[in-house]
Amino acid sequence: MSGGSVSTTYLELSQDDGTAHKFYEVTVDALVVTVRYGRIGASGQTQVTNFPSADKARAAAARKVGEKVRKGYAPAVPGQRAPRTVTRRQVASAPSTARAVAPVLWRFGTGSAAFGIHVDDEHCWVGNQAGDVYTLGHDGRVLARFTLPDGVKCLVADDFWIYAGCDDGKVYDLSSKLPFAAYDIAADVDIFWLDIHEGVLDVSDRDGKLTVIDHEDEHQWSRRSRGEHAWMVRADDRAVYHGHQRGVTAYAPDGGGELWHTPTRGGVLFGWQEDDTVYAGTAHRVVQRLSKASGAIEATYACDSAVYACATSPGGRFVFAGDAAASVYCFDQDGTRLWKLGTGGGSALSMQYRDERLYLVTTDGALVCIDASEAAVSAAQQGTVPVARDVKLAEALPAHAPATTASAVTAVDRAPAGTVVVQCVQDSGRLRVHVVSEGYDASWNVQFPRAIREPGARYVVDALHPAAGGFYRVRGDIRRLL
Helix, strand or coil: CCCCCCEEEEEECCCCCCCEEEEEEEEEEEEEEEEEEEEECCCEEEEEEECCHHHHHHHHHHHHHHHHHHCCCCECCCCCCCCCCCCCCCCCCCCCCCECCCEEEEEEEECCCCCEEEEEECCCCEEEECCCCEEEEECCCCCEEEEEECCCEEEECCCEEEEEEEEEEEEEECCCCEECCCCCCCCCCCCEEEEEEECCCEEEEECCCEECCCCCCEEEEEEEECCCCCEEEEEEECEEEEEEEEEEECCCCCCCCCEEEEEECCCCEEEEEECEEEEEEECCCCEEEEECCCCEEEEEEECCCCCCEEEECCCHHHEEECCCEEEEEEECCCCCCEEEEECCCCCEEEEEEEEEEEEEEEECCCEEEECCCCHHHHHHHCCCCCCCCEECCCCCCCCCCCCCHHCCCCCCCCCCCCCEEEEEEECCCCCEEEEEECCCCCCCCCCHHHHCCCCCCCEEEEEEEECCCCEEEEEEEEECCC
C-alpha cells in the first residue's frame, strides 16, 4: 500500500488458460474501506464499508488483500493488461429475394445493430450493440430508455422480470426504473446467449460451454457441449437445452448429466421453445423442431439462406423464421411454407410473435412491427402494404443508468405504506439481504444488487415475490431507508 491518508492496493489474476482474468482493488480512506472488483478493463462492482476506527479499517483491508493473494492474485498496474476479448457477433445481411415486402406497421431505429427483443402484454423491448435498451408500447410509442455500460447480447424474461445480458459480462435487471446488475458472469465466459428460469441463469458461450448460476450469483455447475459457438440456450423445469455448432444437447436442470444430444442440419444460430418442443435455426437454411422428451427431430422448415432467428405462435401452430437475406418466413406446424416476404430493411437477428404481429430486431438496428394477420399478408403478396410509420425518439425522454453505489439510490426517511423493508446482513461470510417486514420468511435470501449492499443498511422495495428454490425477488423500485 502507498503512504498517506488514502492507500490503495490493486491486484490482478490473469491465467494463460483463460480460466481467470479479473482484478481486485482495496482502498482505505480513514474509516472507510472501498473494494472494487470485476473483469480486467471494466469498471467493476464497488462495495463500501465503514469501520469504527482507522486501525480496524486497515486490518480489514489487509485481510481482504491477504485472502486474494493466497488465491493467486498479484500486484499489478491498472491499464497495463488488456481486457479479455469479447465476441461481437459479425453478421452479413444480403438484400431479400422475396417478391413482396412484409406489411410493416411501424419501425423504430435504435442506431446500432440489435439482438435483444422481448414482447409482453404491455410493452416491446429492444436492446442494441451500443448498450441502449428501449421500451415501447405496441403502438410504437417510446416509453423508456436504459443506458447500459456495454452492448446488449440478448433480452430475456422470467415471469415479471426483464433481464439484459451485456458484453461487460453482467446481466442487468430492468424491471424497475433503476436497473441493476443481478448477475456477474465469470471473467472467462464470453457470453453468446442467456436464459433465466425461476431465477436460475443459464449462460451459453463461445467455447460451447453451458454455465448455470443461481439467484445469489453463485456458480452451480457447468458443462462443455460437443460443439463451439453456442448461440442457443433455453430452459424449463425438465431440462436446459443448449444449441451449438454440432446440434442441440439437453442437460438435467440440477447438473446431473446429459439427457440427450441431437445433431442438427448445420450449426445452431438461434433457439426458441414451446411447452413440449424446442426449435433450432441453423446455418444450413433450416429450422428444426425437436422433442423435449427425446430430442427426436419432429419437423424441418426449409428457408433459402442461413437462419438468424425463429419464433412460433402459441403452441407452435405457425413457425416463423428470419434469414441472412432480409426475408421472413411463415410455415405451418408440419413444415409447409406459407409465405416469404422481405423485411424492407436489415435481416432479423431476433424475433417474437404476439397477437397476429411479428416483431423483429435487425442488423440495421431497427425494431420492426409486422402485421402477420392472414388478411395483411395476403394483401402484401399482391403488392398492397401499409405505409410504415417511422417512430422517432422523444428528445426529453430520460435515460436510466445502473446504480453502481449505494449513494446512487434514492433515500427516504420512512417506508411508504404497502412497501417492504429489507436489510443487508452478514451470513456465512457473505453479505446477503433478508426481509425485515412481517409476513415474510426472514431466513430466505432476497435477490438484490451487490453493488449497493452495505453491512446493516436497510432498503425499501415496492414488493417481494417468492420464487422456486426458496428466495424472494424484488418487484418495483429500490430506495435506501435512512
